Amino acid sequence: MFNQSTFQFEKVSAIKVSEFIREQLEEAIILKEIMSEDQLPSERELAEIFNASRITVREALSALESKGLIEKRVGAKGGTFVLPITANAHKRTKEEIMRGWDQMLHVFEYRTIVEPEGAFLAAERITAGELTLLEGYIKQSMEPECTREWFRALDVKFHLMIAKASGNPYLETAVRQIRTKINPALDLMPYDENIRVINQGVHTEILEALKSRDPIKSRDTMKRHIAFSADAIYSRLVSSEQQEGNEH
Structure with a gap:
């Protein structure tokens, strides 16, 4: 029955x-x-x-x-x-993100599982053409005329390319879904020369691990990068809330 x-x-x-x-x-x-x-x-x-x-x-x-x-x-x-959603993100999403922060934590937890394993597979399967594209994204992000919006776009392209290079379409779809969820939060992050240098450093480290066909280093570096991003977003949101509270 x-x-x-x-x-x-x-x-x-x-x-x-x-x-x-x-x-x-x-x-x-x-x-x-x-x-x-x-x-x-x-x-x-x-x-x-x-x-x-x-x-x-x-x-x-x-x-x-x-x-x-x-x-x-x-x-x-x-x-x-x-x-330009990056420029306007602070007006549109901060309160929404704070209200749904518990859900966002689940997304970041999922991300720490999916993206590092994608980097692991990519180290074994990435093509020379895909490596060239990744290197190009990093170089463009450091050009003086790189706008905030284009900088954020290059960051997305970098991560989606690694997911694609994993050779697993299910993993690629998962990363697209993750980025769709977290991009409004990432767009809240500040944009200055220091941010660009930090981003270049970690992305270059990931790229070098991929070039060396080192899956463990690729996975570990990606995991550290993701953890740093989650902490930075939370700090940004909390400091903004505290600052607004002090102003009132």
């Missing part, structure tokens, strides 16, 4: 098509695969891309606009444009 108590079924949750479209566009924006000031395709073009109606696309864009991720502009050079 069927015994419901022995199963852990989840209730059905119908996701509207517009939500499905919104989630994909939001992920691409948060992962900075679509950069700030990039113009999105027209509603008609998006409808063709997603095989959906223009009304459905319009609903998805409206949701993104309400989140402050895009804006519609009129005029000769009008259209729908991506907003």
